[in-house]
Amino acid sequence: MGQITLQGVQKSFGPVHIIKGADLDIADGSFVVFVGPSGCGKTTLLRLIAGLEDVSGGKILIDGKNVVDTPPAKRGLSMVFQSYALYPHMSVRGNIGFGLKMAGLPKGEINRKVEAAAATLNLTPYLDRKPRELSGGQRQRVAIGRAIVREPKAFLFDEPLSNLDAALRVQMRIEVTRLQKQLGTTAIYVTHDQVEAMTMADKIVVLNGGKIEQYGSPLELYERPANLFVAGFIGSPKMNFVTGELALQRGAATIGVRPEHLKIERDGAGGWQGTISVAEHLGSDTFLYVDAGPLGMLTARYIGELSLHAGDRVSLVPDPQRIHRFDDGGNALRG
Amino acid sequence: MARMATTRRVAISTAAAWLFGFLIFFPILWMGLASFKTELEAFAIPPSFLFFHWTTENYATVQERSDYLHHAMNSIIIAGGSTLIALLIAIPAAWSMAFSPTKRTKDILLWMLSTKMMPPVGVLVPIYLIYKTFGLLDSRIGLVLILCLGNLPIVIWMLFTYFKEIPRDILEAARMDGATIGRELVYVLTPMAIPGLASTLLLNLILAWNEAFWTLNLSTSSAAPLTTFIASYSSPEGLFWAKLSAASTLAIAPILVLGWFSQKQLVRGLTFGAVK
Numbered sequence: 317m318g319q320i321t322l323q324g325v326q327k328s329f330g331p332v333h334i335i336k337g338a339d340l341d342i343a344d345g346s347f348v349v350f351v352g353p354s355g356c357g358k359t360t361l362l363r364l365i366a367g368l369e370d371v372s373g374g375k376i377l378i379d380g381k382n383v384v385d386t387p388p389a390k391r392g393l394s395m396v397f398q399s400y401a402l403y404p405h406m407s408v409r410g411n412i413g414f415g416l417k418m419a420g421l422p423k424g425e426i427n428r429k430v431e432a433a434a435a436t437l438n439l440t441p442y443l444d445r446k447p448r449e450l451s452g453g454q455r456q457r458v459a460i461g462r463a464i465v466r467e468p469k470a471f472l473f474d475e476p477l478s479n480l481d482a483a484l485r486v487q488m489r490i491e492v493t494r495l496q497k498q499l500g501t502t503a504i505y506v507t508h509d510q511v512e513a514m515t516m517a518d519k520i521v522v523l524n525g526g527k528i529e530q531y532g533s534p535l536e537l538y539e540r541p542a543n544l545f546v547a548g549f550i551g552s553p554k555m556n557f558v559t560g561e562l563a564l565q566r567g568a569a570t571i572g573v574r575p576e577h578l579k580i581e582r583d584g585a586g587g588w589q590g591t592i593s594v595a596e597h598l599g600s601d602t603f604l605y606v607d608a609g610p611l612g613m614l615t616a617r618y619i620g621e622l623s624l625h626a627g628d629r630v631s632l633v634p635d636p637q638r639i640h641r642f643d644d645g646g647n648a649l650r651g
Numbered sequence: 652m653a654r655m656a657t658t659r660r661v662a663i664s665t666a667a668a669w670l671f672g673f674l675i676f677f678p679i680l681w682m683g684l685a686s687f688k689t690e691l692e693a694f695a696i697p698p699s700f701l702f703f704h705w706t707t708e709n710y711a712t713v714q715e716r717s718d719y720l721h722h723a724m725n726s727i728i729i730a731g732g733s734t735l736i737a738l739l740i741a742i743p744a745a746w747s748m749a750f751s752p753t754k755r756t757k758d759i760l761l762w763m764l765s766t767k768m769m770p771p772v773g774v775l776v777p778i779y780l781i782y783k784t785f786g787l788l789d790s791r792i793g794l795v796l797i798l799c800l801g802n803l804p805i806v807i808w809m810l811f812t813y814f815k816e817i818p819r820d821i822l823e824a825a826r827m828d829g830a831t832i833g834r835e836l837v838y839v840l841t842p843m844a845i846p847g848l849a850s851t852l853l854l855n856l857i858l859a860w861n862e863a864f865w866t867l868n869l870s871t872s873s874a875a876p877l878t879t880f881i882a883s884y885s886s887p888e889g890l891f892w893a894k895l896s897a898a899s900t901l902a903i904a905p906i907l908v909l910g911w912f913s914q915k916q917l918v919r920g921l922t923f924g925a926v927k
Contacts (some may be wrong), residue, residue, distance in 0.1 A: 389829035401820035405842045415828035
């Protein structure tokens with residue numbers, strides 16, 4: 317079991333409030349991603365759950381039990397660090413088995429479990445190597461091995477893929493997701509990469525300035541962002557925001573349209589007129605950055621190749637079903 | 652053309668390095684040579700470099716006149732004891748300053764170092780009087796104590812910088828893995844800090860072995876280490892260069908051998924953190 321509940325969790329370092337009261341319910345077996353810009357408190361929140369930092373207020377419940385006064389080792393969680401944090405003087409076997417050794421398991425059992433974990437992660441040939449003799453991806457897998465071998469209630473991942481190169485990151489992303497589904501263990505995963513968040517998560521927690529902005533499934537966040545921040549943070553390229561007269565006509569302070577929901581017309585009279593300032597041709601997609609005069613810069617995305625170039629005039633027609641409306645407090649208006 | 656220039660540069664810098672090394676080593680070499688000369692040849696002008704009458708009589712005289720082993724044993728006890736005690740105090744001190752620093756940690760470190768900036772002679776009289784009152788004059792314990800306290804700031808600083816180099820993440824990983832502070836120290840921190848501990852130990856041993864000011868002033872015979880043994884050969888009755896050289900050679904021999912075998916460790920220790 318690994319159900320984690322946060323109730324009004326707060327954390328301050330001196331006068332600085334890092335976490336300003338977080339409430340969250342993480343269901344057993346789910347994969348939850350904390351995402352947000354740097355300094356939003358996502359890593360701090362993870363460390364509070366791990367017990368590496370003490371809370372300044374509120375409760376953290378693991379399977380219904382308040383653990384705020386429980387030391388990290390007794391919480392039954394395991395953590396994968398951004399830097400991997402492998403023990404440099406121990407072999408892969410020693411690294412993976414360290415937690416079991418500390419728990420006082422007999423040697424035979426430790427070996428059996430370590431070898432099983434290594435087999436799952438394709439690390440068997442490297443069991444007797446030292447971390448410095450491994451590649452980045454292999455080190456990452458050792459760090460994951462160290463986490464899974466203890467059969468924890470939940471895994472905590474602190475930006476585990478950010479030190480890998482792009483290709484390896486995609487591969488590890490898939491491996492981690494597959495492994496988590498296979499083990500069925502609750503996972504909390506911190507990242508600033510929204511692609512990782514969207515692809516891996518069952519549910520995403522968007523954090524900003526120490527507050528939870530929205531908690532929901534990836535598509536919920538994409539389709540129904542709760543506020544301007546989430547709308548701007550989720551989705552790439554960013555959502556276009558338009559204020560002023562056009563927004564007022566729709567009864568909102570700001571309206572937002574995603575680049576993929578703007579229809580591009582060459583010489584249409586309707587829609588939002590503008591001149592292309594930059595056109596990016598990726599083959600699979602075409603991104604247009606359009607100077608729309610009083611509306612500012614707008615981004616439009618076309619699936620496939622579109623033969624338009626800088627200087628061409630276009631009009632962008634928003635899909636009426638896909639216009640997001642926000643009030644002057646930045647909160648989404650529905651209905 | 653470019654390659655030739657590089658070869659020449661390498662040759663010149665190699666020669667310069669050898670020359671410099673030789674210059675530094677020369678006094679030691681000269682002392683070694685002088686110890687095998689007769690007293691007359693030892694200060695003959697022009698000096699003879701290799702072609703003199705080689706003799707070991709100085710060593711025999713030195714051994715006869717004073718008890719080398721007694722002083723060597725004192726040196727070992729004083730240098731070893733002060734180093735071990737300093738390490739025992741410094742490890743937890745450096746640990747706490749490196750891993751749970753407070754607002755004052757930087758100040759404490761600076762303050763400790765500042766005590767090394769004061770000339771020791773400034774406190775000679777009070778220390779001497781304290782030692783006299785407590786009966787510590789010419790005692791091994793007294794010398795262990797003063798050298799230990801004198802070197803403690805350096806030991807703490809060195810260990811502090813080594814501990815600082817150990818990533819916090821690894822210690823946190825150990826905590827997540829269920830290691831208590833004690834086990835974290837035994838299984839994770841100490842093995843990772845061994846190179847740093849070893850070079851601190853070696854350096855402090857050398858410093859303590861060579862320390863002359865306090866050992867000369869606070870000991871006379873029963874606790875006197877090799878520094879006093881050397882000094883006893885520059886006596887009011889005149890300088891006996893050859894015998895003084897023999898005594899000095901005997902005094903530095905153990906630490907020279909130790910330094911030679913641990914040079915890798917020492918160099919690594921002194922450049923730790925500078926090169927990764």
